[in-house]
Amino acid sequence: MQKVELLDDAVLRSLIKDEWVIAHRERALTPDRPVIRGTAQNPDVYFQARETVNPFYAAYPNILQTTMDRFAQLTGRQYQLYEYHGDPEAEKVIILMGSGCETVHETVDYLLTQGEKVGVLKVRLYRPFAAEKLIEALPKTVKKIAVLDRTKEPGSAGEPLYLDVVTGLMECYQEMPLPKIVGGRYGLSSKEFTSAMVKGVFDNLALDHPKNHFTIGINDDLSHTSLEYDANFSTEPDNVVRAIFYGLGSDGTVGANKNSIKIIGEETDNYAQGYFVYDSKKSGSVTVSHLRFGPNPIKSTYLVTKANFIACHQWEFLEKFDLLEPAIEGATFLINSPYQPDYVWQQLPRLVQDHIINKNINVYVINAYEVARNAGMGGRINTVMQVCFFALANVLPREEAIAQIKKYIRKTYGKKGEDIVQMNIKAVDAALDHLHQVTIPNAIDENAGDIHNPIPDTAPAFIRDVLGKMMARQGEDIPVSALPCDGTYPSGTAKWEKRNVAQEVPVWDEDVCVQCGKCVLVCPHAVIRSKVYEEAALTNAPASFKSAPAKDLDWKKTNLKFTIQVAAEDCTGCGICVDVCPAKNKSQPKLKAINMAHSYRSGNKNEKTGIISSLLPTQTEIP
DSSP states (O other), rough: OOOOOOOOHHHHHHHOOOOEEEOHHHTTTOOSSSOOOOOOOOOOHHHHHTTTTHHHHHHHHHHHHHHHHHHHHHHHHOOOEEEEEEEOSSSSSEOEEEEHHHHHHHHHHHHHTTTOOOEEEEHHHHSSOOHHHHHHHHOTOOOOEEHHHESSOTTTTHHHHHHHHHHHHHHOOOSSSOOOEEEEOOOOOGGOOOHHHHHHHHHHHHHHOOOEEEEEESTTTTTTOOOOOOOOOOOOOTTSEEEEEEETSSSSSHHHHHHHHHHHHHHOEEEEEEEEOOOOOOOOOOOEEEEEEEEOOOOOOOOOOSEEEEESSGGGGGGGGGGGTTTEEEEEEEOOOSOGGGGGGHHHHHHHHHHHHHHTTTTEEEEEHHHHHHHHHHHOHHHHHHHHHHHHHOSEEEEEEEEHHHHHHHHGGGOOOHHHHHHHHHHHHHHHHGOOOOOOOSSSSSTTTOOSSSOOOTTTHHOOOOOOHHHHHHGOOGGGGSSOOOOOOOOOOOOOOOOOSSSSEEEEOOOTTTOHHHHHOOTTTTOOEEEEGGGGGGSSSOTTTEEOOOOOOHHHTOOOOEEEOOGGOOOOOOOOHHHOOBBBBBSSTTBBBBEEEEGGSSOOOOOOTTTBBBSSOOOGGGG
């Protein structure tokens, strides 16, 4: 999402003549004017028929440029078929097209201030490729060119844009000698392309013999095509709020951040931008929101790499991921914490404490789940955390920000009913009363734990070294040689990943259960399993292990036992099992044979320690 200046409909209408629209529609196939179009042709005429379109392609570049010039007259926005930006006497130029152009543009602007003679040529017309126009746009002083393609053509002499530029310069370039041209690949499948990588490409051009057919942004330890670059290089200005929010799929984090962008983009003069990264596991998985707000247009078309605000909406993420690695000196860190402010520091992993002390990070905590539950919103903590963000980031005056949040709550949830709106507003009003700053000691706590490896050491090597890194959000660091060349992956790997994300998990009441098995059937993550077994199997079972006599007639005859077991670490807390359960507890009509109970993150608080105690039944303690 990004703030844009919309064009008036009258401007768009003035670019298109009515007679053109009418002519276009009259060429449509219709029974009123029957023609045959799209016939199969034999070799005697097919070749000639293909060549009939040449005049249209030849005329198109001039027609497009004329339209671009007309557009500039109407809007003040001037575009060129091949648009150069940079030093007019640049010696090193990057040629590319698409969203990566803005990243290179931003980096070129920074390098110009450092005295570099660099530039970027943005390709706006690719087919038909007008080589003469591209050469006209290039500075006459250019000595080295890097052509970047966001694709890979296995077995080819080079990627498409690279080949076209090489051919075009060979056929049309009048200056001698020809510039040195190298090609490279970047950003496949939307992989990150940052200003640091752009700097790496320019550094490669600066070499006496630049590497050709290179890759940037990966570690190719197999074919050794990758360029090295300084990942700490950044062009992000200090006057831009750069925020990263770590949330859980379905907790409302992304929705709240989208509203934040709308509030700031529409209600202030600031520019706003948001990128939202979704885990492929959907609900119950990690979502990461990257937001930027600033007084100038934002050209950083990549995720935030140096953040001055970071929010962790789920405590367990602190135990799994290095969330503070992108934090800059003096950044603000907001945590949704189940612990009291005085006891938070002892619970933070050693790496998190190290970042906080060394980077002088300001830490704030709020028990957002408690606030949300008291407001009747269950696990939807989005508006609570949104209020805290506005209070800490100083993008808007606090009172104005809260008023705008309430306005967008009504706009977003109004169709769902006034009760939903009032719940959200109640949460907003209560949020700041529960926001506390954490006092940071001068040293790391000796008893602090470490970030947990998501995969046990007993897992197979591929699961541990490849899939484990993906689960730990370290997939960017996996080298080429570690991945299978034929795309074959082992099956049954989900058993190694225990996400442990549910705030509430199902608890089985063996006395009420009718043993219908519906909860087992509907569980989307196969978290609930039922077993029938001989009573002798319970000989060494813990005293807390739950079982009941099997109700099926054939099972009754042999005195079999029945158990429903919940794998709490795999549960996402969706509650579908409770919805489908037909058995009612007659003594407590609100309860069924399976019910949701709070996990340790949202249980009762021990006033002496500040630690949340578990409300889970004892059966969930069994491995």
